[in-house]
Amino acid sequence: MIDSKVKSILFAGVGGQGILRASDIMCMAMMEAGFDVKKSEVHGMAQRGGCVTSHVRYGSKVYSPLAESGSIETLVSFEKMEALRYLKFLSKDASIILNTEEIYPPAVNRGDSEYPNDVIDFLKNHYPKVIALNAAKLAHEAGNIRAANVVLLGAVSNLMNIEKSVWESVIKKSFPQKLLKLNLDAFQMGITA
């Protein structure tokens, strides 16, 4: 086991975006790199287009699968406005990976509520590192829009001290052969985005 303080990553987005799959791959990479790791996730009602979050925590010994508010070092937001929902959990010097894709909540669809229009500027004004990318567009270029979650993993991998070979090994374990090249390409697109 590696000797290190526990760190936390928060994955957030909307049901159906592949958030839990992405946080699983992240955990497997941490395990393979020699860390203890725990993650939390929410099932059930959240799959029906509701909010989905997953905390991933790693270090030499992890107790809680949930991080304390105000302590999370990295946020990976799979949807633009969802990033704003969880800022309470972030430390003041947190890094944010932001997918700029917008998915309207029902109240916005009905015209009863506005979609916030200042998300990226707001985040940049409050946090030292905000990396915004259109993961859906990049995934589409890699071959399938559904690989947007792996694009975002590529982007967050830049912030973590883990060998690329480890990531590639866990991606190989996570997808069937016919989807492998697509996902490795998507991961690379996230790294270079």
Added chain:
Amino acid sequence: MKKELMSGNEAIARGVYEAGVRFAAAYPGTPSTEIMEEFAKYDGVYAEWAPNEKVAVEVAIGAALGGAKALAVMKHVGVNVAADPIFTVSYTGIAGALVIISADDPSMHSSQNEQDNRNYAKFAKIPMLEPADPQEAKDYVRLAFKISEQFDTPVFLRTTTRVSHSKSVVTLSEPQISEDKTTLAYNAGKYVMVPINARTRRVEVEKRQQALKEFVETFPENKMEINDPEVGIITAGMPYNYTKDVFPNFSYLKLGMVYPLPEKLIRDFASQVKKIYVVEELDPYLEEQIKAMGIKVIGKEIFPYTNEFDPGIIKNAINSNLESAVSPYKENLAQRPPNLCPGCPHRGLFYALKKSKAYVHGDIGCYTLSYLKPLEGLHSCICMGASIGMAHGMSKALGEKGKGKVVGVIGDSTFLHSGITPLMNMAYNNSDALIIILDNSTTAMTGMQEHPGTGYTLMGKEAKKVNLKVLVSALGIENIKVIDPNNIKETQSAIKEELANSGPSVIIAQRPCALFKRANVKSQPPLKVDSDKCEGCKSCLGLNCPPISWKKGVTKEGSKRKGISFIDATLCNGCGLCAQVCKFDAIS
């Protein structure tokens, strides 16, 4: 040994298999469902979905009386359904082994209440283990089967959503070789609970309690860690991890077994630390028992009674002078309530039902989501199967005032779970209410589990399939209509007609769940709004279908419209409801 990243539920299934158990029964319910789905994948096991939790427990009791090691799995409210056999199997004991898993849901992530099922252990005098993470979940379920065999008792394993649905590193063990110990061993004096035998067994329960109280004093999963002697924490399950995360240097007594409690060990711990906090979610279950021992502890005067904890809640409760973390973003964000999926067969039904202005008693399933705006399809929802009895009761109480205005809606899986007896009652007591069975051919909310109406078993074998119409008719209901809820006109007129009928009526609204792969519901090409024809009336938005949105400011010459509707082609499954609803023929 091999290490794997596992959820608590996957780890429980693995532990059950490692313990040599090959027999399990359950009814699905979040957060417990995956335990059975995972267990069913192991070689040589028998696993079944029972129609409800009471049946699942009775099936497991039968197997255990035949010498098998048996498992029954359910969510916390499922234990209410199964409580009747559970309280008495505590008296009879079991010949093989019996473990009952209760998956509790603090914070009600997907439940109607957050009852603390540790109380059931004390109430039914059944020992209970409570793991704090997936590794312990696997290890404890093995221990639970050992204790069950050793003490001739059913044993509870309690998990919570956070244990069941968190993942961490689990070290696998070699599975125990499964011996076949099943046999027909008659012992009527022990298993026939007529008063004379029950009184004898009642005394045996107290003897067992004494034996367990001694056992638990040296049970190795009740762990004491003496660090800083100033502060001691007594806790169990996931709250141990939350507390340890923020206060690593306090002293701990972590209880792996939450019933019965190790009184001597607790006194020993109390003598070694100055100030004691009892950290537990929901009820002051440990706190009250420890206070009854005359030990001074701090508990619910600083910790919340409601919802699950996290490390921050515990830190702030103990250090009351800390400032809570706040978000720099102060605006209101639109909520994202879960919604019915595109193409969901419930949408058309509730759209049509709303027009009847009836009082709708709801039930547990995806259709409960129709409660939200703008469908606002339900006016009550209590528990599995309740819609039918409640609709009947309201209709009887209101008499003429309620005529044609009281409806109950219930899904196919929920109807087979606990809707048959109340429907029989409606026929028997000549009700005037209308019941609509929303038959989407699966248990959709928990993720497409089989049930007696699907024609398949949990193990994937073809099975007898309940014919709902024949069943309803056999119960004595004469007014029965079978409709397609995606045809709004047909649905509306069926509802109108059956509400006008005297006596009990049933409408079976039949259309498979849009996500149900086996039903092979083919998506139709996505629909489009013709912006020349759209008058911006927002009728289609009343369906609350995820692909349909409002584009403000798209005006048209000679029209008062303030915007138009737009359909996201990537989300639309082409069900066509919006085209039926549109008054201007603008959607095709």
